[in-house]
C-alpha cells in the first residue's frame with residue numbers, strides 16, 4: 001500500500017516543492033457516492049439510444065465500447081458518428097446537483113497548497129464550474145482545462161497532457177495530479193508528475209477492475225487515498 005505504508009516522510013519528500021496541482025473533477029473532487037457521475041453515465045447511454053435508435057441495453061454496450069476504445073464516449077461518437085460535441089456535453093451534463101454537498105474542509109485543504117491549481121477534466125467547463133461551485137471550491141482554482149480547451153483530445157492521451165501543460169505554462173513546474181481513473185495517471189507519471197489515485201466506488205473501466213484484482217499498485221501510481229481532503233491536509237507545506 002503506497003499510501004498507508006509510506007508514512008509522512010515519503011509524502012513530504014514526494015511533494016516538496018510542488019507548485020502545480022492538477023485535479024480531475026468527476027469522482028475525484030466529489031465522492032462517487034454522490035452518484036453524480038452515474039447519472040452522467042446513464043445520460044451518455046440515453047444520448048446514444050436516441051442517436052442510433054437502439055434499445056437501452058444495446059446503447060449501453062455501444063457506449064462502453066466507445067469509452068474503452070477511444071478514451072471517452074464523446075471521442076468515440078465524434079470519430080465514428082461525427083457528432084457535434086457541444087450537443088452531447090450539454091445533454092449529458094444536464095444533471096441534478098443536489099447530491100453534491102458543500103465541502104469547506106476540501107476548500108481549505110486546496111487553498112493551503114502553495115502554487116497554482118487547475119481542474120483537468122474530460123467533461124465541459126460549464127459542468128466543472130457548476131460542480132466546483134456547488135462544492136464551494138471553484139474560487140480555489142486558477143483555471144479549468146476542459147475537453148473543449150483540449151481540442152477534444154481526452155485524457156489519457158499523452159497529447160492531452162502536453163496541451164494541458166502548454167495551457168497552464170506548467171512544463172517546468174513540479175506537479176502533482178489527483179485522479180480516480182488509474183490509466184489517466186500513467187501519462188502523468190511519464191511526464192514526472194507525482195500521481196495520486198483517489199479511490200472511487202464507481203469502478204467500470206477495465207483499468208479499475210484490473211487494479212482491484214492486483215496485489216500492488218502499478219509503478220505509475222505513487223500514492224492512493226480514499227479521502228482526498230485528508231490526504232491534501234496531510235501534505236507538509238514546503
Ligand SMILES: [Mg+2]
Nearest residue numbers: 024026027180
Ligand atoms: Mg474522474
